[in-house]
């Protein structure tokens with residue numbers, strides 16, 4: 001948009017390259033045996049400690065788009081790549 005500060009924009013492929021991919025199941029679309037990346041974590045009551053939430057490339061791209069949209073809407077910085085919570089929670 002004219003007049004707004006522009007941040008360097010990564011291509012979707014560059015953003016996905018920030019993640020580490022391991023074959024698994026996507027929590028979002030339920031595809032199995034596809035390359036997945038950790039996109040967050042949950043703490044199930046019946047398991048000790050945080051449990052990683054994994055998503056496939058298509059869903060990760062969609063969620064990155066939603067995060068960017070949210071950041072623009074709320075004025076917060078958009079930081080592409082795996083959320084810090086996925087590593088520390």
Ligand SMILES: [Zn+2]
Pocket residue numbers: 026027028029030031055056057058059060
């Ligand atoms: Zn998926």
